[in-house]
Amino acid sequence: MRRALTRHPTTPCPAVETIEVEAGRTSRGGLALRYRLRGVLADLIVPGPAVPARMDGLWEHTCFEAFVSFGGDGYLEFNVAPSGRWAAYRFEGYRKGMAPFETDPPRIEVEAGASQLDVRVDLALPEAGPVRLGLTAVIEAADGGLSYWALAHPPGPPDFHRAETRVLAL
Incomplete structure (x- = not known):
């Protein structure tokens, strides 16, 4: 499934x-994501x-992110930089109970050109x-x-942690 991210109106670029973005499930139940800028x-x-x-x-510089919920208040946050660096966190609720999410390192492939x-x-x-x-993406x-950039932005300043941003169901 391919969708476009939209820029938050207060952050020109x-x-x-x-x-x-494209998103799908892998044969092992994980996520396969593709971001094309x-x-x-x-x-x-x-x-x-x-x-x-x-x-x-990583979110302080160019990175691509996925916020994943399984139902309930908790969710996961994944950050991936074009450098190959990554991060994964678990939250109990909206910006609450943040802890590292112990997981296998993601497989990251990057191709870059002039445009x-x-x-x-x-x-x-x-x-x-x-x-x-x-x-989402931070550029x-x-x-x-x-x-x-996100699939959906709630009112107010950019905030990817809000449940209203998790609009894609797989």
């Missing part, structure tokens, strides 16, 4: 034309390849049942400004 990559800060490792604070960035990610999930997804412009 003229270098990005579109960000499309089109625009002028030279006007963005895109982290270069690094040793794949878990790392906090397109493709990031493919396979994530392991603790359950194989239905999920609701909020697929850093060359001037250091951040723009926030």
Whole structure:
């Protein structure tokens, strides 16, 4: 299923034309995600390849995210940078009870050109049942400004943790 992310209206980013996402389940019950950014990559800060490792604070720079709920108040947050660095967290409720989510490292594949960035990610999930997804991106412009992209934005400032952002059912 392919969908477009929309930019939060308070966070301009003229270098990005579109960000499309695709999401599906893997044969092992995980998630297969693809983020495709089109625009002028030279006007963005895109982290270069690094040793794949878990790392906090990825959302402070260009990264792609998935917020996953299985029903109830709890949810998972996954952050993936084009560098190959990643993070995974578990929450008990809205921004409550944050803890590292112990999981296998995601498989991350990145292809970059002058006008397109493709990031493919396979994530392991603790359950194989239905999920609701909020697929998002934080994009850093060359001037250091951040723009926030999501399938849905609730009213107010950008906030990917709100349940209203998890609009995709798989």
